[in-house]
Amino acid sequence: xxxxxxxxxxxxxxxxxxxxxxxxxxxxxxxxxxxxxxxxxxxxxxxxxxxxxxxxxxxxxxxxxxxxxxxxxxxxxxxxxxxxxxxxxxxxxxxxxxxxxxxxxxxxxxxxxxxxxx
Numbered sequence: 001x002x003x004x005x006x007x008x009x010x011x012x013x014x015x016x017x018x019x020x021x022x023x024x025x026x027x028x029x030x031x032x033x034x035x036x037x038x039x040x041x042x043x044x045x046x047x048x049x050x051x052x053x054x055x056x057x058x059x060x061x062x063x064x065x066x067x068x069x070x071x072x073x074x075x076x077x078x079x080x081x082x083x084x085x086x087x088x089x090x091x092x093x094x095x096x097x098x099x100x101x102x103x104x105x106x107x108x109x110x111x112x113x114x115x116x117x118x
Contacts, residue, residue: 003081004105006032008071009057011084016050020087021080027072031100032107035059036067040091040110047089058092059109073105081106
C-alpha cells in the first residue's frame with residue numbers, strides 16, 4: 001500500500017532522498033493549512049551529514065487558516081515511510097492531516113509542546 005507524505009524541508013533535498021530511500025522522489029506542490037514554519041536545532045550527526053544543516057525547518061500547529069506551509073507531497077511505500085521515521089529526529093512527530101488539495105497524508109511536525117529555536 002502506498003502512502004502520501006507532505007514535505008517542506010530537507011526531505012526535498014536530492015541527497016537526503018537518495019540516502020534515505022535509494023531513489024529520487026517526484027512530488028506535487030501542495031499546502032499545509034493551519035501551520036507555520038520555525039526551526040529546530042539538530043544534534044544527530046548522521047542527519048546533519050545527510051542534510052548539510054544543523055537547523056531544520058519544522059511545522060508548528062497554529063490552527064489559523066491564514067498560516068500556510070508550502071511544500072510537496074510524495075507517494076511512498078510503507079518501507080520508505082519507515083525510512084522517513086528513521087531519518088527524522090526526536091523533535092518531530094508524524095501526524096495524519098488533510099492538505100489544501102483535499103489529499104490525506106502524513107507530515108512531520110514539532111513534537112508535542114517542544115519549543116522551537118525561532
